[in-house]
Amino acid sequence: AGTGKTTSLVARVVHMVASGHLVQTGHLAAITFTENAAAELRSRIREGLEGASRGVHLEQKYDVGQRNRCLAALGSLEDAVIMTLHGFSARILGEAPIEAGLPPGFAVADTMTSSVSADDSWRGFLDELLEDDAVRPQLLAGLNINPRILTTLHDIAGAMSGSWDQLVDHPLQVRPLPLIGGHEVIAALRVVLKDRAQWPCDDKLTAFLERRPTATLAALEKATDPMDVLELLTQTYLASTAGRAPAWTMAGLDKSDVVEALAAAEDARLRILSDIGAAVTETLAARVQDWVLLEAERRRSEGSLDFHDLLVFARDLLRDNPSVRERLHHTWPVLMVDEFQDTDPLQVEIVHLLAGSHDDTALSGQETRSWKEVPVPEGRLFFVGDAKQSIFRFRRADIETFRAVGTKYGQGQTALTVNFRSVPGVIQAANTVFQSLIGDDESSGISYLPLQEFRETMPAKDGRGPNTTAPVLLLGGPKDADMATIRMAESEHIADLIVRAKAEGWVVGVKAPRNASYGDVAILLPTRTSLGSLERELQSRDVPYRVESRSLVWATDAVGDLVTMLQGIDHPADEVAVLAALRHAGLACTDVALLQWRAAGGRWSYMAKAPESLPVDHPVAAGLSELRRWHEARWWMPVNELVASIVRDLRLIELTATTKRPRHHWRRMMFVIDQPLARWRASAAGLGAFLGHLSLG
Numbered sequence: 001a002g003t004g005k006t007t008s009l010v011a012r013v014v015h016m017v018a019s020g021h022l023v024q025t026g027h028l029a030a031i032t033f034t035e036n037a038a039a040e041l042r043s044r045i046r047e048g049l050e051g052a053s054r055g056v057h058l059e060q061k062y063d064v065g066q067r068n069r070c071l072a073a074l075g076s077l078e079d080a081v082i083m084t085l086h087g088f089s090a091r092i093l094g095e096a097p098i099e100a101g102l103p104p105g106f107a108v109a110d111t112m113t114s115s116v117s118a119d120d121s122w123r124g125f126l127d128e129l130l131e132d133d134a135v136r137p138q139l140l141a142g143l144n145i146n147p148r149i150l151t152t153l154h155d156i157a158g159a160m161s162g163s164w165d166q167l168v169d170h171p172l173q174v175r176p177l178p179l180i181g182g183h184e185v186i187a188a189l190r191v192v193l194k195d196r197a198q199w200p201c202d203d204k205l206t207a208f209l210e211r212r213p214t215a216t217l218a219a220l221e222k223a224t225d226p227m228d229v230l231e232l233l234t235q236t237y238l239a240s241t242a243g244r245a246p247a248w249t250m251a252g253l254d255k256s257d258v259v260e261a262l263a264a265a266e267d268a269r270l271r272i273l274s275d276i277g278a279a280v281t282e283t284l285a286a287r288v289q290d291w292v293l294l295e296a297e298r299r300r301s302e303g304s305l306d307f308h309d310l311l312v313f314a315r316d317l318l319r320d321n322p323s324v325r326e327r328l329h330h331t332w333p334v335l336m337v338d339e340f341q342d343t344d345p346l347q348v349e350i351v352h353l354l355a356g357s358h359d360d361t362a363l364s365g366q367e368t369r370s371w372k373e374v375p376v377p378e379g380r381l382f383f384v385g386d387a388k389q390s391i392f393r394f395r396r397a398d399i400e401t402f403r404a405v406g407t408k409y410g411q412g413q414t415a416l417t418v419n420f421r422s423v424p425g426v427i428q429a430a431n432t433v434f435q436s437l438i439g440d441d442e443s444s445g446i447s448y449l450p451l452q453e454f455r456e457t458m459p460a461k462d463g464r465g466p467n468t469t470a471p472v473l474l475l476g477g478p479k480d481a482d483m484a485t486i487r488m489a490e491s492e493h494i495a496d497l498i499v500r501a502k503a504e505g506w507v508v509g510v511k512a513p514r515n516a517s518y519g520d521v522a523i524l525l526p527t528r529t530s531l532g533s534l535e536r537e538l539q540s541r542d543v544p545y546r547v548e549s550r551s552l553v554w555a556t557d558a559v560g561d562l563v564t565m566l567q568g569i570d571h572p573a574d575e576v577a578v579l580a581a582l583r584h585a586g587l588a589c590t591d592v593a594l595l596q597w598r599a600a601g602g603r604w605s606y607m608a609k610a611p612e613s614l615p616v617d618h619p620v621a622a623g624l625s626e627l628r629r630w631h632e633a634r635w636w637m638p639v640n641e642l643v644a645s646i647v648r649d650l651r652l653i654e655l656t657a658t659t660k661r662p663r664h665h666w667r668r669m670m671f672v673i674d675q676p677l678a679r680w681r682a683s684a685a686g687l688g689a690f691l692g693h694l695s696l697g
Contacts, residue, residue, distance in 0.1 A: 032085075165308075385402065
């Protein structure tokens with residue numbers, strides 16, 4: 001980062017325009033990763049052309065003819081295609097929608113509409129799956145092994161949907177369920193129990209044998225229903241090494257023989273479960289695969305696409321339609337790809353299909369050539385990227401693709417190693433850490449080239465001499481503890497360091513050095529997991545902050561407590577959620593009141609009767625009454641109105657005034673209200689669907 005990759009791309013565009021290689025800016029297609037990056041790239045190209053039209057850009061001087069070309073290019077810069085990969089794919093499909101099998105008015109569905117549609121379709125799929133006699137045995141077995149298997153299937157469907165194009169040529173098949181009799185386990189357990197009369201008394205292994213294998217054998221011998229057998233095999237564990245060998249020797253037995261027999265029984269149990277699990281997995285995955293492919297075809301026919309559809313359909317259009325490919329090949333003779341380290345393999349295919357010279361007229365079917373074999377004329381493709389910055393593997397960014405492109409165009413590569421962004425101390429720390437982590441290890445797929453310094457060391461606080469304060473501090477270290485403890489310690493260290501930076505007046509700024517403030521600090525979180533503990537540590541030190549990411553808002557304590565209350569309203573049997581709702585500041589049931597309720601025999605359910613020994617207006621009774629009122633209202637009240645009513649009736653907005661940062665808490669409450677409003681407009685989904693959407697997200 002900071003080595004001038006985008007600057008190099010801009011310089012390349014300016015040079016091509018000035019030299020006459022790029023006659024019209026409309027012939028340029030530059031692909032970036034985000035819309036903000038695309039806007040910035042267009043702005044920087046404009047600035048570069050403006051500088052060149054005046055005679056100089058990046059210390060490169062231009063003659064009159066070159067200046068005139070750059071000046072002319074400025075007037076038509078808006079004709080250049082500078083957009084995200086998905087936007088470019090949509091542009092390709094827009095050039096030939098009929099050939100792509102799309103309705104002319106196709107569009108990318110917005111996130112909420114797409115989510116609602118997918119949720120509705122998934123529920124329909126589950127209804128069909130539960131009624132499918134062909135897979136009923138596998139489904140029942142799967143539910144027996146894993147009661148949350150339907151949630152697992154949803155996760156599998158999500159993973160398949162992100163790569164549905166790879167499923168087309170690899171269909172899965174329904175696999176019959178093996179016979180479930182448990183005979184191998186029964187036979188093995190009989191060997192284990194054959195010397196039962198001689199087992200030593202007061203021995204741990206004997207106690208285990210009496211409790212587990214003996215009971216399991218008796219139950220298996222009586223069981224006649226395969227699902228009962230499967231339940232027994234799922235809920236037991238038959239291996240053990242407990243007990244004292246001398247006690248068994250005195251009884252005339254060899255303990256090792258018993259342990260080995262138990263291991264054999266356990267192996268037999270695991271083999272049965274493995275065979276059943278394989279049949280369940282393959283069968284249900286096959287059904288999910290069919291649904292995923294049908295969903296892709298539905299989106300195509302309706303013209304309501306998701307982002308991955310754009311890539312697949314654009315690739316297929318270029319691959320299977322020579323005339324379209326040739327026309328677009330001449331439309332964009334110059335293709336540039338920024339942030340190439342995060343490229344999708346489909347993107348590589350798309351740009352090579354556009355830029356390459358194809359002698360054959362058919363690239364589909366068995367005659368398809370790999371993009372590696374497609375010759376690309378010099379000057380048509382330009383890639384900029386850094387493998388060490390790749391962060392989108394979950395979107396199919398592939399280091400092998402990066403390396404393959406580098407190998408194909410090895411002679412035209414230039415390494416950018418001078419860092420213009422960071423101060424020397426940061427560069428030195430990066431080289432020290434990453435040289436040891438990456439180095440020349442071929443297994444990592446990349447090599448590390450040490451960065452070179454460009455900027456000078458920042459001045460000291462008094463402006464005299466260099467600043468000796470280390471710009472990079474490594475926190476923590478190896479810790480033998482569970483993740484919750486480690487996460488807590490990490491949050492404490494971060495919060496302490498932020499307070500220290502402000503208290504000690506760390507120097508920030510280059511042109512006008514000044515003391516650091518809290519506003520100079522940014523904390524980047526890879527996931528939501530540590531947000532709660534980090535918020536609590538910052539609040540305890542009176543450090544002001546705000547959560548920028550909308551997805552992280554759901555992980556904040558205030559919003560999480562409200563969502564838990566909604567879960568209690570939607571599911572009266574969820575006693576944990578109901579109890580949490582009662583303890584919420586909106587219902588304000590104290591621990592003393594909750595203890596009184598429990599001691600009087602009260603239940604954490606608004607469907608149960610209140611204890612007769614407590615007054616009718618007891619705080620817990622009043623709180624449960626409110627929860628029941630909202631539970632009944634959820635059937636007829638739109639979910640956005642229900643959430644708004646809860647927030648209003650419990651005065652949750654007003655309660656934010658009791659927090660240290662009321663404005664941010666107020667914004668979070670409004671965010672929660674707006675989310676179901678947007679979902680209600682997209683679908684008539686109720687509270688349960690809304691909460692299900694949150695749990696799946």
